[in-house]
Amino acid sequence: MVRRGPRRTAGHGLHLRPEAIEEMRSRLPQVADETVAAIIAEVPSYRGALSGVMGENIRTAVQLALGGFISLAARRRGADAGTPAAPATEGAYQLGRGEARSGRSVDALLAAYRIGARVSWREMSATAVRNGVDAETLASFAELVFAYIDELSAASVAGHTDELATSGRVRQRLLERLVHHLLTGAAPQVVQAAAERAGWEPPTTLTAVVVPESQVRPVVGALSPGTLQAAEDLPGLDDRVLLLVPDAGGRARGALLRAIEGRGAVAGPARPWLEVPSSVDRALRALRAGIGPDTEEHLARLVLTADPEALADLRARALAPLEGLRPATAEKLAETLRAWLLHQGRRDDVAEALFVHPQTVRYRMGQLRDVYGDRLEDPAVVLDLTLALALDDAAAQTSSRASSASAS
Template sequence: MPPRSRSTASHGLLIPPEAVAEIRSHLPSVADDVVVAIIAEVPSYEDAFSGPMGETIRNAVQLALGGFLSLAGGTRGADPRTPAAPAVEGAYQLGRGEARSGRSTDALLAAYRIGARVSWREMSMRAVENGLSAETLVSFAELVFAYIDELSAASVAGHTDELATSGRVRQRLVERIAHHLLNGAPVETVTSAAERAGWPAPTTLTAVIVPESQVRPVLAEVSAHTLQTEVPDLDEGALLLVPDAHGRRRAALLRVLADRGCVAGPARPWLEVRASYERALRASALGLLGDTDAHLVQLVLTADAAALADLRTSVLAPLADLRPAVAEKLTETLRTWLLHHGRRDEVAGALFVHPQTVRYRMGQLRELYGDRLEEPETVLALTLALGVGPGFGAGVVA
């Protein structure tokens, strides 16, 4: 957690100008000592302090210490509420730079603690040499550490803001990849967007439609490179594009999705994930949950709902003049007979009727259809028309 900053704006300490001048004259050496101590005690800064970067940081340390001396000596800026404003702003920008460099606030706060210790040791020695009383020295110490608190809090704020900003920027870049994939953008456009986002292109992507309440739990268990986006076609929920969930890995994905009300399209080459999304969307519209590979028959037979309805009307035309109740019984008998390859006992068991009832109904159907029930074309048309059962899906009710 960020340190709780102690305010320096209303301190009552005032160090004599000659003492301030003496301490200020030694700031370059104090800055050097601070840098050396930080390198020795915080390994992650060793490389950062070498070369030009080391000189930049030394200058920043001198700026911070100079701001402190202006504060302690009573030299106020234009805004009396923020006498150390330039140094605080510098600390804030330092925090942002540290976040961009990939270092944590732990390393940053450790550097501040070391800097406070070394600075206090050096400056207090000069203060004693210039005759500061014990009481003044105590106040001096309090101000040093309050000032360091103020700077470290500013750096933590800068670090946090940079991470938030970079996170939002990357999220926008990642969302752009999904947008391009789903809208058929040229390959060059998609791959360029992936490069800008630093997103590693997978072998395949699998489109998964997830209820809003389950997005976070699912994301916690799938690849960290999963793309998340919202699309206009989905009134509720979100779309996830999961990388490399093909082959044996698909089973693991399906276990994550189980009992969450999700719909998983097929794995497709990542640039062709739109096909996976379209299948998942169709399955969702039909109320089919889980693995779309388990619903291929329904998806094929309902690919063109209007055509399927017309086919049903055509193949069931011989039943059109019958009473609705009779037509319904004969239709279901015919469907079951086709699915069970005419095995009468199995048909009877599926319909919960006596085998003789099946024989009677099939006799009626043969009278209505004639020899066409033996023709392969008619059998195929009837199987397709009746395969998913009456009432399945929009537009296919007999």
């Protein structure tokens, strides 16, 4: 189906008697009032909206439109002293922009035009008939009325569309500025002011979610409409995008995790919205460590990998007594000691975890007591060993996750 453009009024051949034109012009205020009243009565979006300054602006726009039409109808073909409809067309364009700012849809605006055309035609045609206009001229008059309404409504739709596009871009820039203030730790009053300018209602919490660029659209579509997206590149993001999701903590976290499931995303913890940088930091650290998608399930691993150099030093000190042994023996003893600590000395459980006989566990623990002595009874040493040996488990699981991600 080919979409028809608006009918044109230029070059019309209509000629009305001066008396008819004069009477129409004298009735402009009354026709404008009747048009506005009909719009209020028949278009729900305009009920209660056409009082005060707004109502006066609409009435002025209606009179301007009707006046432009009468000036157009009064012109003979070939007269070229300007475009009488131009001010009315500009007014219609600005009306469309104003209606978009007021939150009314283009459908409501077009409905108002249809009603305006009906009321105007009823009044003007009655005036034309009273002034002896014949049937053929009246038909041409009707065609000109509706062509004129076509032009005005097309101008208003263009204004409405342009305003939405402009306001959308402006709001997006304001939201990007808000995210910048949040991530750079700006003063609370600065962030609050940025949220107000952007028309963004602050939530109780925000949760940082790092998502691959290719998955942003489906993930955002499943999240709260108030979700913010960082426009600037952050270190460590690479080809990923940072989202800040409102009120996705507690019971709501399940919905968030379902939205990112299988999409290679990482979700940080929910934090008070002004403290969201801490959620961002954790999500990025988890991303670097190959941990995800829910950082809340890997807190111990995140703690262990927070300072790799300190952990390496702790490991070297805690396992120093094994340095004099053959590497294969030292590795087996370290593995046994880790299982012993995790299973709180339950020999059968340790044997099952290591796939060895309980007597083998007993033998190895004897070797460990030979090299560590009474230090295995010291709580401080036990803590150091637990942390040092936990790295083996964290590293193994991290490597496994990284391998899985590469394979996928």
